[in-house]
Amino acid sequence: MKRKIYNEMLLWKQNAQGKSALMIDGARRIGKSYIVEEFAKNEYKSYILVDFNNADDNLIEIFNKYLGNLDVFFSYLALYYNVTLYHRDTLIVFDEVQLYPKARAAIKYLVKDGRYDYIETGSLVSINRNVKDIVIPSEEHRINMFPMDFEEFLWAVGDEQLMPFMRMCFEKKQKLGPLHRKAMSHFRHYMIVGGMPQAVAEYVETNDFMKVDMVKRNILSLYKADIEKYAVGNEIKVKAIFDEIPSALSRHEKKFRLASISDKARYREYESSFFWLAESRVVNICYNSTAPDIGLRMNEERTTLKCYMADTGLLISHAFNLKTIMGNELYLKLALGKLEVNEGMLVENVVAQMLKASGHELFFYSNNSKYSAEDRMEIDFLVSKPVITNRHNISPIEVKSSNSYTITSLNKLRTKFAPMLAESYVLHPADVEVKDGVVYLPLFMASLL
Incomplete structure (x- = not known):
């Protein structure tokens, strides 16, 4: 379905040029995952959607062990999803990121690396329980998503x-x-x-x-x-x-x-x-x-x-x-x-x-x-x-x-x-x-x- 937030996402992509990640915050079931995947399909050559709500042990191991070495991390992530990554033309989505705060904390270093674009989606992401052990990255551009108007x-x-x-x-x-x-x-x-x-x-x-x-x-x-x-x-x-x-x-x-x-x-x-x-x-x-x-x-x-x-x-x-x-x-x-x-x-x-x-x-x-x-x-x-x-x-x-x-x-x-x-x-x-x-x-x- 057509959503106005899509235009805000386009503005972020054009203005940020990889210098910030986009955080889309909103309630459950308002269409965050859907609109982000539509955006990824339409605006990038390839994309990876990491759904932390359904992440298995192998995926979590990639994040736990290799975030400190981004060359290896991206190689394993590409293999896990069987997706080719393109410099400045791939979007990586962290869906329901509040379920794995370490990924959100890593945004600072991923954005600084500059190879790809990042969008995070989350529910309850501002609640202390989900952020108490991490430093909120200043590299986030945050927009709120509401039910359809x-x-x-x-x-x-x-x-x-x-x-x-x-x-x-x-x-x-x-x-x-x-x-x-x-x-x-x-x-x-x-x-x-x-x-x-x-x-x-x-x-x-x-x-x-x-x-x-x-x-x-x-x-x-x-x-x-x-x-x-x-x-x-x-x-x-x-x-x-x-x-x-x-x-x-x-x-x-x-x-x-x-x-x-x-x-x-x-x-x-x-x-x-x-x-x-x-x-x-x-x-x-x-x-x-x-x-x-x-x-x-x-x-x-x-x-x-x-x-x-x-x-x-x-x-x-x-x-x-x-x-x-x-x-x-x-x-x-x-x-x-x-x-x-x-x-x-x-x-x-x-x-x-x-x-x-x-x-x-x-x-x-x-x-x-x-x-x-x-x-x-x-x-x-x-x-x-x-x-x-x-x-x-x-x-x-x-x-x-x-x-x-x-x-x-x-x-x-x-x-x-x-x-x-x-x-x-x-x-x-x-x-x-x-x-x-x-x-x-x-x-x-x-x-x-």
């Missing part, structure tokens, strides 16, 4: 014209008109299926949401197994957070309450568990920023957070058991926009997913003042302008899952923090509209902000 989903279903039209409407702030219904239909299907390539492929092939659901449940089972295997010392806490995500997002304010896990739970005891889930790219953490100004991160209140699933399709399968989905015809109701409950959590989750894939860090604004009604407000997301100026740098975003809503909090924020705020947005199911200084956009335009 809405435009990539449209490509997969054979529609390459809709997004350019949507982008033009976004830039001109004009309505999509008769194409709005078509775009919303695609968007609802994207929300149901999600962006995991296996799920998207199943959807494209069968158009059967129940078969897609089984694919997603298999991925969730893999994630749960990873928690048990890799979250050493924190397994119980990580699993407790993971299991609580749907309940937390189903609440009106979406904040994660540790009290839901245990009355005695404290953030300092669970901080590393949230970190584990975020670094494994299973979730997207959104922190409260106490003021909507330039320094969103400087104003970050880490103990008040929202915990979104990194993929909304997975959230649906995580939140609803199979019996509920089949008995209530949940997917049909979602596809038709007729789900009475829980749609708010799915819509806000997919917006978080789209903002994250577009390069935004996730922040929200919450003030529960007991003394001033004017100060009491909740804003779903805050995003910074690409270029920071002296004023008007932060755009507040309110997310609405239906066409019946108020924007009381947004109006309060605009009054109180006017010098700090740039364009204000409401994402809703309806078409584009500009009214009273607020830009109303269809939900699917979140990826364009």
